[in-house]
Amino acid sequence: MIFETLLSQMPYLVHGLTVAIGLLVCLLSLGLALGLVLAILEVYGHWTLRLVCVLFERVFRGIPAIVLLLLFYYGVTDYIEMGSFTAAVLALGLRSAAYQSQIFRGAFLSVPNGQMMAARAMGMNKLQAIRDIIIPQALRMSIGPWTNEFSSELKATSLAYVIGVVELTRQAKYIISNTQGNILVVFGVVALMYFVVNRAGNWALYRLENRLSLPGFEHRGDA
Amino acid sequence: MLLRVENIHKSYGAAEILKGVSFDMAPGQSKVIMGPSGTGKSTLLRCINHLTPPDKGRIFVDGEELTAKNLNTMRQKVAFVFQDFNLFTHLRTVENVAIGPRKLRGFGKKAALDLAYKELERVGLSDRADAYPAELSGGQQQRASIARALAMEPKLILFDEPTSALDPELTGEVVSVMNKLASEGMTMLVVSHEIGFARKAADEIIFMEGGKIIEQGPPSQIFNAPQQDRTRAFLNVIEHGDDA
Ligand SMILES: Nc1ncnc2c1ncn2[C@@H]1O[C@H](COP(=O)(O)OP(=O)(O)OP(=O)(O)O)[C@@H](O)[C@H]1O
Ligand SMILES: [Mg+2]
Numbered sequence: 001m002i003f004e005t006l007l008s009q010m011p012y013l014v015h016g017l018t019v020a021i022g023l024l025v026c027l028l029s030l031g032l033a034l035g036l037v038l039a040i041l042e043v044y045g046h047w048t049l050r051l052v053c054v055l056f057e058r059v060f061r062g063i064p065a066i067v068l069l070l071l072f073y074y075g076v077t078d079y080i081e082m083g084s085f086t087a088a089v090l091a092l093g094l095r096s097a098a099y100q101s102q103i104f105r106g107a108f109l110s111v112p113n114g115q116m117m118a119a120r121a122m123g124m125n126k127l128q129a130i131r132d133i134i135i136p137q138a139l140r141m142s143i144g145p146w147t148n149e150f151s152s153e154l155k156a157t158s159l160a161y162v163i164g165v166v167e168l169t170r171q172a173k174y175i176i177s178n179t180q181g182n183i184l185v186v187f188g189v190v191a192l193m194y195f196v197v198n199r200a201g202n203w204a205l206y207r208l209e210n211r212l213s214l215p216g217f218e219h220r221g222d223a
Numbered sequence: 224m225l226l227r228v229e230n231i232h233k234s235y236g237a238a239e240i241l242k243g244v245s246f247d248m249a250p251g252q253s254k255v256i257m258g259p260s261g262t263g264k265s266t267l268l269r270c271i272n273h274l275t276p277p278d279k280g281r282i283f284v285d286g287e288e289l290t291a292k293n294l295n296t297m298r299q300k301v302a303f304v305f306q307d308f309n310l311f312t313h314l315r316t317v318e319n320v321a322i323g324p325r326k327l328r329g330f331g332k333k334a335a336l337d338l339a340y341k342e343l344e345r346v347g348l349s350d351r352a353d354a355y356p357a358e359l360s361g362g363q364q365q366r367a368s369i370a371r372a373l374a375m376e377p378k379l380i381l382f383d384e385p386t387s388a389l390d391p392e393l394t395g396e397v398v399s400v401m402n403k404l405a406s407e408g409m410t411m412l413v414v415s416h417e418i419g420f421a422r423k424a425a426d427e428i429i430f431m432e433g434g435k436i437i438e439q440g441p442p443s444q445i446f447n448a449p450q451q452d453r454t455r456a457f458l459n460v461i462e463h464g465d466d467a
Contacts, residue, residue: 118309118368121274122323122375123299132326136313214313216357 002182006189009175016171017193020157023088023167028153030093035100040130042101043108053101060098066159068095073163088160096153103145107138140217143209150201154194168193224283225250225410226301226379231270231280233263240266241277242434248379253411255421255442258431259457264414267431268381271412272301285378299327302372306384308364310356310371317343317352320370328375342370346400362393366400373404380404382413416461422446430454 038057041049060068072091073084082090111134119129161170172190176183226248233241240263248254256264269275271282273294282289289297310319320339324330330338343349346366356364365385372380385401386394398420405411405424415421421428421442428445430438430453438451449455 112309114305114307114309115311117274118303118305118311121272121298121303121305122371123295123297123327125295128326132322133311133313137311140313214357215355217312 002185005175005179005182006185009179009186012171012175013168013189013193016166016168017197019085019165020154020167020169021197023085023092023157023160023165024154026089027093027096027157028150030089031096031100031149031153034094034097036104036135038097038101039104039108042105044126044130057098057101060095063095065092065095065156066162068092069159069163084160084164087163088157088165092153092156092160096149099149099152100146103142103149104138106145107141108134110141111137140209140212140214143205143212147202147205147209150205151198154198154201158194224248225252225285226271226412227281227283228267228271229281229283231267231277231282233266233270233275233277240434241270243280244431244434244436245280246429246436246439248410248412250378250410251408252426253405253409253413253424254427254429255425256412256414256429256431257416257421257457257461262431263434264431265383268303268383268412268414271381272298272303274303299323299375300378302375302377302380304365304368304372304380304382304385307388308356308361308368310359310364310368312356314355315352316348316354316356316359316367319356319367320374323371323375338374339370342373343367345373345403346370347396360393361389362396365389365397369397369400369404379410379412382411382415384414384416386415386417418446418462430457432457 038053042053045053063071068091069088073087076082076090077087115133115137116129119133120126124132157167158169160167161173164170166174168190172186176186224247228244228246231241231244232239244263244267246254256267258264266275270277270280273282273289273291276291284297284300287293287297310316311322314322317336317339320342321330321335324338325332325335340349340352343352346369348363348366348370351359351363351367356367359367365388369380369385382401386397389397394417398417401411401413401420402424411424413420413425425442427439428442429436430445430449430451432453438445438449438454440450445454446458449458
């Protein structure tokens with residue numbers, strides 16, 4: 001029976017899901033850290049640094065995710081030893097950094113000039129002003145657009161199956177080939193799992209945005 | 224001298240905005256800079272703390288020359304109050320005042336907050352300490368930004384048209400705080416057309432036009448017997464409106 005099969009295979013799907021979420025957390029963290037640095041350099045850096053950042057961003061936004069995965073796994077592993085999970089974190093994380101840098105860049109630019117000016121006028125150096133004044137304001141504004149990035153990257157983790165990361169989609173393929181068939185049901189369950197994680201993440205981020213919103217800066221109405 | 228402004232020149236592109244401005248301020252003095260729009264008053268104030276570095280000329284605070292090297296420490300001695308307040312929008316009023324002592328003057332968290340409450344009391348804002356800037360009126364925001372300046376315990380405060388973004392009924396509360404500071408001996412350099420403050424609190428009026436000081440002297444002299452026709456014409460306009 002199909003439901004018995006599903007039930008017995010459930011632990012594999014759940015394991016696949018935790019791998020997918022692990023990959024998501026790693027790639028988003030890498031993307032967040034690097035994306036912030038790129039955005040700061042693009043907005044406040046010397047023009048040479050800005051050029052490097054723009055180049056990086058163009059390259060990683062201009063190549064399909066699946067090609068990046070293949071490049072990192074088959075291309076780079078010839079020179080540097082790494083597993084498929086690491087290769088997926090790097091390929092998708094660097095790409096995410098390019099997208100996230102654009103989110104943060106927009107947020108930095110929308111912090112009024114007077115904020116930086118007031119910080120510098122009281123004697124903060126540029127880094128202090130960015131860290132203590134600009135970033136706290138810019139990050140708040142970034143949560144909304146960042147929610148989209150969360151959703152696309154969650155979906156993009158499924159591509160990692162092409163380089164052999166045993167995440168949710170890969171587990172589904174295994175189950176289907178082991179149990180001969182049940183394609184629609186198994187992928188239906190997998191689709192539901194992605195959907196639920198996606199909604200839960202969106203909900204949590206929306207909550208965070210509301211909690212951190214400042215009087216006079218509420219972006220959206222009530223949920 | 225507490226402040227020495229020596230032959231400041233500044234151009235934007237081909238336009239020379241400041242054409243050699245010099246003056247001194249003794250500790251405890253208040254001076255008011257007046258003059259027509261576009262004359263370079265804001266540019267001059269911004270040159271004094273190098274928010275806009277001058278092309279030529281020198282600034283001394285307490286005998287020490289302001290350079291690119293000592294910029295950040297010197298700015299702690301020269302506070303700046305902006306026309307549009309520029310309070311930090313993500314911080315509560317008291318945190319706006321505490322952040323300078325906390326991050327720049329080595330205060331602990333508790334000591335910085337204590338000082339912040341004290342400065343808020345000085346500007347009559349103790350009851351709004353927990354509000355965010357967006358929850359304050361314009362007059363309250365400007366008083367909070369004055370408290371933020373005071374918390375740096377500066378030698379000198381520069382004010383760039385501190386009341387011109389405010390409705391007339393809110394101007395008074397800011398001017399009375401400034402009067403009080405002047406009477407307590409704070410050294411203040413104020414760009415303002417607020418005649419009340421200039422008459423009552425200023426030791427000297429500096430009248431600028433076309434990037435130069437064209438007349439300076441005690442308020443009684445400038446307001447009652449200005450030497451320059453341009454000064455007289457300008458004062459007529461601000462005292463009696465455009466049709467004077
Ligand atoms: N960053 C800048 N780039 C180019 N021109 C500038 C810049 N800042 C100021 N100016 C020009 O310099 C001149 C003097 O400006 P400034 O703001 O110092 O005048 P002001 O005396 O403060 O006038 P107001 O009373 O209107 O505030 C103006 O013509 C202005 O357009
Ligand atoms: Mg001005």
